[in-house]
Amino acid sequence: MRVGIIGGKLQGVEAAYLAKKAGWDVVLFDRRKKAQGAQLADVFHCMDILRSREEFVAELKGVNLILPAIEDLEVLTALADIGQRTHIPCVLDLDAYRISSSKQRSNQLFAAMGVPAPRPWPDCHFPMLLKPSDGSGSEGVQVIPCREKLERLLHQESRDNWVLEEYLEGPSYSIEVMGFSGNYQVFQITELEMDAQYDCKRVLAPARLDLGLKREFEEMALKLAGELSLQGIMDVEVILHAGKLKVLEIDARLPSQTPIAVFHSTGFNMVEYLGKAFVQGKMPGPRLKRARQKGAEKPVILEHFLVTPEKIEACGEHILGEAGPLHVLRDFFGADEVLTDYTWGKKEWVLTLMTWGSSPVEVWAKRDQVLKRIQEELQIPEVLDPYPPSWYEGAE
Missing domain, CATH: 3.30.470.20 (ATP-grasp fold, B domain)
Known part of the structure; x- marks a missing residue:
């Protein structure tokens, strides 16, 4: 299989990483020269596919599958059209995407279906959560603790593209x-x-x-x-x-x-x-077997760190979007596998650390040891967020 992945940021890294695990050839397209997924691909094309549409189509020669890894409706619409023109399957459901990419439309769907969801304003109490309706992830999310702050925000911003709902813990x-x-x-x-x-x-x-x-x-x-x-x-x-x-x-x-x-x-x-x-054109083979038996699923921790001369800090995945091209390393300071932009002598870098084993206790101990080795060998003063998650508590 030869897959064309469009978008080399966080979703593109995910797509390229797993495509390579499947043994596929990966052709990656991104308009940024230093896209995070560039080094994970067999072939990388730096291009704006909207401005260079015919060149893009030419580069799809030999590709069996188009896999969008981007959240830009104009680009996605173009890819759907190109998929039809070239008869290359495109992994895209535009109708479902239009609903899911809008929190307002998604919330309307939940309400119509009776699916439990946070109560919307004004049918809830403070604190509340303010979220942009479009897009995904945490960008723009705020906790509104009181009416005074809410009134200030409503005075400054139009509510047309925002969602206000109860804040749940x-x-x-x-x-x-x-x-x-x-x-x-x-x-x-x-x-x-x-x-x-x-x-x-x-x-x-x-x-x-x-x-x-x-x-x-x-x-x-x-x-x-x-x-x-x-x-x-x-x-x-x-x-x-x-x-x-x-x-x-x-x-x-x-x-x-x-x-x-x-x-x-x-x-x-x-x-x-x-x-x-x-x-x-259909789900392959028999239905997936959901492993429910004890021991059938390996405990895994996947987490992100920003590493500087002063500290190793657990951070949200947004730090990867600010990094340079990532590469896969095995046995990195004892880790099972990592994604990182680290190079020898680099002062500030990101790390997606992956550890697995036979039990949560074993996995957490392995993860802890990796961070300790990085800290000691690079002489970094402290590790932030060192405590085990609730997932670990009581595990054997």
């Missing part, structure tokens, strides 16, 4: 669902830990979640996929508040972070399954 979880025309499958549930800006800094697999809640979450994801008539993949993020799961957002596109964690925990490669599904 509790652990967050994510799941991917994939399929076509009513035939959908879910993947492993992962737990997400956030930094101070509500950006995911750590993914834990498998999630430590009650079996009943796991089944409820899976059914919720399948129900949403069916309502959207999903053609491809989407992820669903929820928060567990006061014993109840509430949907925070959906995204009908290949996500970042969680597919890699799921791959190392279960062996299921979402990009490989997705590619085969679009090339064949």
Whole structure:
């Protein structure tokens, strides 16, 4: 398989990493010369595909699959058209994406379906969460603690492109669902830990979640996929508040972070399954077996660090978007595998650290040892966020 990935930032890194794990040839397109995924590809083309459309089409020769890894509706619309013209399958559901990329439209969908979600303003109390309606991730998210701050914001900003809803506390979880025309499958549930800006800094697999809640979450994801008539993949993020799961957002596109964690925990490669599904026009082979037996899923930690001469700090994945091209290294200071822009002598660099093992305790100890080696060998004064997550507590 030869896949053309469009977009070399966080989703592009995810797509290229897993495509290489599947043994595919990767052709990456991005208009930035130092795209984060550039070194993960076999071939990298620095181009703006909207301005150089015919050149882009020419470079697709030999490509079996177009995999968008970008959240730009104009680019996605162009890719859908190019896929039809060239008869190359394009992993894209524009109708589902238009709904999921708007939190206002997504919330309307949740309300119409009766899916539990945070209560909207003015039917909730302070503190509240203010989120931009368009896009995904944590950019622009704010906690509004009181009416005075809310009134100041409403005076400064139009509410047309913002969502105000109740602020909920509790652990967050994510799941991917994939399929076509009513035939959908879910993947492993992962737990997400956030930094101070509500950006995911750590993914834990498998999630430590009650079996009943796991089944409820899976059914919720399948129900949403069916309502959207999903053609491809989407992820669903929820928060567990006061014993109840509430949907925070959906995204009908290949996500970042969680597919890699799921791959190392279960062996299921979402990009490989997705590619085969679009090339064949249906889900490949028998239904995925969800590993429920004890020991069938390896504990995995995937987390992001910013490393400077002063500290090693766990941060949300936004730090990767500010880094240079990333490369994969194995046995990096004892780690199972990492994605990093580190080079010898570099003073400030990013690290996506991946560790796995037979138990959460073993994995956390291995992760701790990697950070300790980096700290000692590079003589860095401190490691921030050194404490085990709740996922680790009580594990054997």
